[in-house]
Amino acid sequence: MSPFSATNWSEPEDGFSTTFYEKYTSQLWFPEEIPLSNDALVWKSLSDDERWTYIHASAGLNALDTLQGEVGMPALRSLIDGHIRKATLQFQGVMEDIHARSYSLMNKTFLSTSEEREVFEWVRTQPQLQFKISFIQGVFADPDVSNLGLWKKLAVSCMLETALFYSGFFYPLYMAGQGRMVSAGEIFNLIILDEALHGVYVALLAQEKFGLMNPAEQAYARAWYAQTLQTLYQNELAYTDVLYAGVNLIGEVKRFIRFNCNVLADNLALERPFPDKEINPVVQNGIEARGTTHDFFSAKGSSYSKVRVETLSDADVEAIWAGGFPDLNVSNQVVRVSHD
Amino acid sequence: MERWIELNNKVIAGNVVQPQHDKDALQVYFQEKVNPNTVFFHDLKEKIRYLTEHGIWDASLFERYAPEDVRAVFERAYSYKFHFQSFMGASKFYNEYATMTPDRSRWLERYEDRMAITALARSEGVEEALELVHHLVTQTFTPATPTLMNSGKANTGRLVSCFLLQDCTDNLDSITKTLSFVAELSKGGGGIGVEVSNLRARGESLRGIQNVTKGVMGVAKMLDNMLRYADQAGQRPGAGAIYLSVMHADFLDVLSAKKIASDEDSRLKTLSVGATIPDMFMEKARLGEDIFQFYPHSLWKETGQEFSDIDWTRDYQALADNANICKKRVSARRVLEEIAVTQGESGYPYLLFEGNANRVNPIANVGSIKMSNLCSEILQPTLPSYFHAYGQEAKDRIGLDVSCNLSSLVIEQTMHSGDIGRVVTAAIGLLDNVARSTSVTEVPAVKRANDEMRSIGLGAMGLHSFLAGQELIYGSPEALEFVDVFFAAVHYHARRASMQIARDTGFVFSGFEGSRYQSGEHFAQYLERDFTPQGAEIAALFEGHALPTRADWQQLVSDIQQHGLAHSFVMAVAPTGSISYVSHASASIMPITERVETRTSNKARTIYPMPHLSADTEWYYEEAYDMDQRRVLDTVAAAQKHVDQGISCTLFVPSTTSTRALQAYYLYAYRLGIKTLYYTRMRKTNLEECLSCVV
């Protein structure tokens, strides 16, 4: 057994993990920061069908985030080498747990106890959702830890992050784009920002493994991927039929799923499975991963994060008092991490 | 999904920005939404009868004018063939300002109707109303939202919506009174600033018992809850800010309540926080020394002084040396850094540099400036009130609070009108009318201040969009020259109009005697040199406008000495929101934040390409986050020289920014004489930028 080493953040294990770790920590958020109760009155004004789709979409996402936090990330973390990479994946797992908690808080805010119970029971018995979960669990549990085996695990994780979550995301994006359920929409916005990063990070790890395979393995991997995606895509279509029947959006959601499968393929450097089609522009603008401009007094925007702490020096102060200004591009060296 | 929402979203859904989709959205919005859903009247008479009989328009308004005069005002409103320039502008107006049927299914007013009725309500004769309606429809200036929304209505809400309260003195009667004032103002949609530095700090004694008071946070939490409770019938939560001195022992406690990592119990969710910062503190920060933060009750017991009355420059050393006063030691730069950390996380606190505000306080004879409002542009002296328990109200002493009464010039339209003086005079006339029409009896110190001081605040918006249209770079020397000349001219005409009202009506605000207006000191810079354009480029922009010369100012100063002024303050530059969309102008005098804004509010997500944005002009629409913020601060400092109150000034920084950069900007702003900094906005780098630093 080799001696156990400490994490050396000064010696990167690759060209990207540290950046992702820093990005994750800087955009850490908690659902308590968003005043969900602002939406309570709007919630009451929704039709029964609208409420049903909204809350069941969220509940399905809750189950998938729970899966990622509890099974997916720990599995990847234990199999991927490198202290920094493991730390990054672990943090990603924490984010998934926070997402799951957000959905649960939404239930708590908008539903009565018995409605809440019904929704959780629905998750336990919804066939397409359960199929999706157990299929992916199966891949995570597969004892094959060769490059190919690892790549499969990374790839299904990406499928969740970049494609399979989106049948659930469609509705809150569609609503928030029209000014309905804006605070909850803000939570979805934050989650989508997180997932976008997760999908890219894990895909970079996957591409690395893919590069280590020989051509025959790569060909096998491509075929396996095409088949797996097809299976999960068909399942997603059936799930959409159930989830969106009441609100007449089935066609648009399916187009959205195909769109995201293409993004997934781009991330994994594989061929796009579907022809490019326009998606609903309101939903498309909703997934643009960027901060939004906010009314001065409305919901907390997704635009704040932790700031880097760097001490002001005597030289800085004197420069300003002398009528000048310090060169902010030259660091003052004494950099601390925020002490909170 | 509604077609116009989809079309509007198409502006940025493609690979390149396509502003023409916005024109389509605008057209479809009128064709499919506004026009079919507007109640039809055969003529004006029928419209007026219907709306007055249904209790929507104020019937007494039409008794003040002859029918033909009313018709003339409406006809003038419709004569300009007004068109909205963006879907955002139209949807803002028709969703927020135009009156609808009680079930909100159909419109009762069009744009021109709202402007005509506002002109009639805010004027005393038909000539005045015709002049006002000209400005309102051509949008040379726009009144603040509550004035535009509520004028001429039968069940009128207040015409003003921003208040400052200094009542919160250190006893339970005053605190509960303040809470009830906040509730009263909040339910009517007000934004409220409350000064809290006189409150005893956490752990101070109460009736001689040590360690029992909950300090400023205890009161702040109550205010926070109250704002969310009194929420205008669920439409939107109230809005408020507390102002607390950095010299107060609870300052860091309150600051951390705005941090995102704070637990639910201690977090201030709705309430904003402003920090008042004396010169002495800035000096200690400069030197890198420690300061003492004081416990107000202990200080009061020892000296008999209220916290907010302390002159820190004069008294700090004596207080620091006094062993009988409880205090704690902390590094001034560390406090500044905490402010920067909290701003980085939450955008707050606002900063009020007390020294800069008070050095040029024109009515120091009335009192000192201790606080600001929710948007940090209102800066006026306040005096605390003293309240007593039920049954002993006779002992109450009513101080001076503030109600802010605001309007903004639209720079582009004001410049194109060819006559700044005419525009400003009309705007001051409207604001004066609002002051005279306002009586907030529920909050006696607000009523007293408005009755006696009649303060108003004329500001401006659309600076960046105007500059871009003229192919000038925001924050460049030419742009700064424009700002200097423009605001000097606005100041002249505003002050002159205020003098004329005093002369013509005999009303002079109380406190004029002994003020720096009366002595002429407030106008010293204008008697030293002309504020007229130096370069040909800027001179060309002002062609045709009557710009004041030194001789004009000399005349005005002597007229003021003779006739007095009707308003204690005449200017303030507010952050403009909805009204700048309606007027197709960029916000306030800040740089634009995005060439194409994506705006989320309780209405749909709306895409808003900046006014006149095209492939040719794009270059001049530099986004605020990409700028060295000194350009923003230089712009604000140039305007501030001519603005008797404050300017709402936001800092825009990239997410890679550090606390050092923020602190450097604070010090730079302070050195320029800027009075307040509003909040700091941070742009998150998006995924692509993030990856570009990876690959």
Ligand SMILES: [Fe+2]
């Ligand atoms: Fe997640």
Ligand SMILES: [Fe+2]
């Ligand atoms: Fe994720």
